[in-house]
Amino acid sequence: MRLSFKIALRFLRNNLGQTFLILTGIAVGVSVQIFIGLLIQGLQQSLVNKTIGSSPQITITALNKQTTFTAWEKDMALLDGNASLTFISASADGAAFAYNNTESQSVVFRGMQLASADGIYHFTDRLTEGNLPASKSEVMIGKNLKEALGVKVGDTITVKTPSQNFMDVKIVGILDLKVAALNDSWMISDLNTSQTLFGYGNSVSMISMQVKKVFTSDTTAVAVATQLNDPTLKVADWKSANAELLSGLSGQSISSTMIQVFVMVSVVLAIASVLAITVMQKSRQLGILKAMGIKDSIASLIFIFQGLILGLLGAIAGVGLGLGLCIMFVTFAKGADGSPVVPLYINMSFILLSAGIAVISSLIASFIPAKASLSLNPIEVIRNG
Amino acid sequence: MDNVLELKSIEKTYGSKIKTQVLFDVNLAIESGSFNSIIGQSGSGKSTLLNIIGTLDQPTQGKVIISGMQTSTMNRAQLAELRNETIGFIFQFHYLLPEFTALENVLMPYRIKHGKADKKAIDRAKEYMELVGLTKVMNNKATDMSGGQQQRTAIARALMNQPKIILADEPTGNLDSDSTEMIYQLLREINQRLKTTFIIVTHDRKIAEKTDRIIEIKDGKIAMDIRK
Secondary structure: OHHHHHHHHHHHHHOHHHHHHHHHHHHHHHHHHHHHHHHHHHHHHHHHHHHOOOOOOEEEEEOOOOOOEOOHHHHHHHHOOOOOEEEEEEEEEEEEEEEEOOEEEEEEEEEEOHHHHHHHHOHHHHEEEEOOOOOOOEEEEEHHHHHHHOOOOOOEEEEEOOOOOEEEEEEEEEEOOOOHHHHHHEEEEEHHHHHHHHOOOOOEOEEEEEEOOHHHHHHHHHHHHHHHOOOOEEEEEHHHHOHHHHHHHHHHHHHHHHHHHHHHHHHHHHHHHHHHHHHHHOHHHHHHHHHOOOOHHHHHHHHHHHHHHHHHHHHHHHHHHHHHHHHHHHHHOEOOOOOEOOOOOOOHHHHHHHHHHHHHHHHHHHHHHHHHHHOOOHHHHHHHO | OOEEEEEEEEEEEEOOOOOEEEEEEEEEEEEOOOEEEEEOOOOOOHHHHHHHHOOOOOOOEEEEEEOOEEHHHOOHHHHHHHHHHHEEEEOOOOOOOOOOEHHHHHHHHHHHHHOOOOHHHHHHHHHHHHHOOOHHHOOOEHHHOOHHHHHHHHHHHHHOOOOOEEEEEOOOOOOOHHHHHHHHHHHHHHHHHHOOEEEEEEOOHHHHOOOOEEEEEEOOEEEEEEEO
């Protein structure tokens, strides 16, 4: 074993040009694998964050959407222990009209448990002016709604519901929710303000929540429904409501996997072919070693060790190169606002997996020359000089 | 004296469709510690015979008995072990490993047997390097030595595991006359000092005349066997 390793190392060192070329081949393969993999994962992560990261991934509503439900506090207490969920917030929502002097706009009036809702909607990050509502009758509104109504922070406007309930509310914050439809219509208060405005009493219209693993939200939703065991409620998850987005994301995942598989196949073939040639190159040495009494198994181990050494060094260089490419990409490829076009997402387990696949591929590739060396007969070398 | 090697009714045929027989019923016994030569013209079958003796090639028929062990019943791994421990090879083209230094080449048979060379083994290798007069170049790579130096390194390597038999195939075929004379003196000295059995294949009668026994192969048969 020790002798095979020593000979393998010496063969590689003695042929530095060739060794460098093989290493470069493996390193480039691994780096492309890591670069493309991390880029696509970053893209996916950012898409998920931008689309469903700031909205509820599971919602609970009354089966009949027009009605509210009263047992929400008991339900939320039940869900509190569910480890798959991150933020849970109840809201009392309804359609209303907002009036400011002569201007009037239809709005979606949403009363929320603002502390936990902030975890879902990231209101604090999206405030362009003012603050979150801190007391009753305070609201924040979307930035387009602000323009439409011609109001500013500190102004008081009147809100009227279809059932003719009125309330004067004070604007304390302006939001940019990054979606025009929301910026046009959302008016957000605390839960109590909304319940009072719509006359819901202690009822709510929706419980919103986010989950730890967004791509398994469907199974989490089923678990939530089972946990609540209430046939009057409807539990919905983002996947069933966003089939197009989901198919886009999974299409991206599949294409990324395909690219990675082809890169790896080409790396394995390259290593196998170069190592197979080294058996031809070293047949004279192998012949003399066999004549001196080296056993076939020990001789073939030389090539296994060569594959292992090349795989390990190539993987290390490839990880460095791949991360370098990623860093270069996020440094130089920036959008108009100065933020990277695709954010860098360092997935350590993916990097280790890519490096591991390269090492194993090199090992597998080295079996071809190792097998060829088994059948090499010293007499052929000696007879042919 | 005991026989270190016995060949019984050895025949060798090459090819399967067109058969070419190169050895015919060769019987030979080599005494331990003797200094022998096998002569013959090109194509007479002398190198084939040497390769069969060295277990590098298998006879089509007949038995090869080395140190009392019949080789036909051995598998490849057992034959490799036998070669490593019992036989030293010196080839015409010396066949050193160019990736290793002269000293490392000499140590190679020992490393094949034991995996690692201890101080005692290194000292012994140096002693053999001194015996063949290569102390100064022992750390040179094989490619940085003259043809004569490379052949002497190959001789030191053949001695490393203190084999019972050394097989030399035209060991000076590639060297000038001065080097040739020096190599034969060296082989003779080793034979006398270490009592190693030598079988030297050569086509040069002058060289063969310096050995104790001359075996001539002609058309695949032993045509002459003279002992001094």
